[in-house]
Amino acid sequence: MKIVDARVIVTCPGRNFVTLKITTDDGVTGLGDATLNGRELAVASYLRDHVAPLLIGRDPARIEDTWNYLYRGAYWRRGPVTMTAIAAVDTALWDIKGKVAGLPVYQLLGGRSRDGVTVYGHANGETVAEVLDEVARYTELGYKAVRVQCGVPGLPVTYGVSQDKMFYEPAAARRPVEATWSSEKYLRMVPELFAATRDRFGPDLHLLHDVHHRLTPIEAARLGASLEEYAPFWIEDPVPAELQEGFRLIRQHTTTPIAVGEVFNSIWDCQQLITEQLIDYIRATVVHAGGITHLRRIFDLAALYHVRTGSHGATDLSPVCMSAALHVDIAVPNFGIQEYMRHTELTDEVFPHGYRFADGYLHPGEEPGLGVEIDEKLAARYPYDPAYLPVNRLLDGSMHHW
Ligand code: GCO
Ligand code: MG
Secondary structure (H helix, E strand, O other): OOEEEEEEEEEOOOOOEEEEEEEEOOOOEEEEEOOOOOOHHHHHHHHHHHHHHHHOOOOOOOHHHHHHHHHOOOOOOOOHHHHHHHHHHHHHHHHHHHHHHOOEHHHHOOOOOOOOEEEEEEEEEOOHHHHHHHHHHHHHOOOOEEEEEEOOOOOOOOOOOOOOHHHOOOOOEOOOOEEEEOHHHHHHHHHHHHHHHHHHHOOOOEEEEEOOOOOOHHHHHHHHHHHHHHOOOEEEOOOOOOOOOHHHHHHHHOOOOEEEOOOOOOHHHHHHHHHOOOOOEEOOOOOOOOHHHHHHHHHHHHHHOOOEEOOOOOOOOOHHHHHHHHHHHHHOOOEOOEEOOOOOHHHHHHOOEOOEEEOOEEEOOOOOEOOEOOOHHHHHOOOOOOOEOOEEEEOOOOEEOO
């Protein structure tokens, strides 16, 4: 079998998605997500101009060899653009392998380790009362885990809070929206949010929170300590993770579990945090961490150090990535939880898929391969529309971390 076509499809059914479609000489097709939020066309060009021509004529069954051909062979290793492009190829080849074998991809990864994939939703609101109403919507749908994000009193625009609620979408403007930040105000708000949520929903609901790289290690340590009595499932990205030894400081002061990794691209980004046991959950996922092949390596390393998985699953990862993530999640022994931000109905129509939500769990479906397709006619009706994530400034105007 040979690859005869590798095509990049860019579509914007409400938000931009980049998809790689690989076709074999037998007519089997495979899909890979290549979406890098706010930098979509860089990956589209990397694939179209530099990778697709190399794929023609290759044996699609040689997934490992193709991965190394693109990783070792490029000379310029790692980085979000390269690793997203490699991920798209890798994911499409796993899809093809599953279709050729007549098996869902999770069967090729060792079969089920669990009955369903526990997911968390993103409950956001301007006020604590609004967030609690959102949490209630999730619990009514059967969610066992919810991430709570609230506006900060005194800050006009806060990250993680949107008008869209269930279909939260942070990248919405032609130029980045300017959000504001104050760690002092934020650190006062979060314990109040957790206290009110526990009070209304009791001890069983898993509560998560995304700090979005905003704090210093000692501030994060204080936040973690102030939340311990509410038993959070995790706090996510408490500090920017370039300085990984900084997490030692957090660990010295709090037992609140830490989740990191949605912007990581390779096992080398994860290595120190995992091997020093500085985190509890690794948030890398298929599209930005080199595909199924590489993500499994990261998860296997994590398993040695009691680190569980908690993959990113925001709306800017397409249903192709979500589908691939679920096949990995259902198979790996050290699965923790999966983020699940719902796509809009239109996105689901462009990417018909077999995975289903029921009673707090996602189920990957039994179709051969990844169980996701792209309706190219419909996709073509929604051309690329540039959109940016917000930027973030302190109250004195200094640029802060997004
Ligand atoms: C999350 C994320 C997102 C990101 C977005 C960036 O945990 O869901 O932090 O909201 O900001 O995916 O592209
Ligand atoms: Mg996050």
